[in-house]
Amino acid sequence: MAELLNVPASQVIPEYSVGEVSMRTGLSIDTLRYYEKLGLIDQIARDMSGRRIYSDLDIERIRFVRRLRATGMPVETIAHYVHLRSEGLETAGRRLELLLTHRRELLRQQQELADSLALLDSKIAYYQGITESKQANDPAAHPTTAGPREERHA
16 A cells, blocks of 8 residues: 555554544544544544554644645535545546645635735824824823823814
8 A cells, every 4th residue: 555655654554543643633533533524534444443543644644634624625625635535646637736726715815815914004004103193292291391281183
């Protein structure tokens, strides 16, 4: 199997309990089981007692799925990606297109956030200018200057 995946054999040897994987990935045990049920991760090997045992490759794939979820990729899309991956290298082009499509969406969102941040920065600068100007012109803000305090309405 390792040869087909082009990974070292040591990466596909199951050796971690679900608890250990939970600690390594930051996902709860229930979430790991849920991800498996939804098809977001491949079927996990089981020991003689029926307990799940994970390999380094499983953990790497779970971390990738977690990252995809963090970017907002829909569960259905991730499940489709995982299904395509399980079909082998002949689906590499379809997986690539799926990832490129998601990347384009993330870049669009990034630009939208940058535009929103620029607008926010502009408003912050505007209000900082007003408050700094008001403080500079407020005699009460400078105890060494005598004189009545003027009220201004903006």
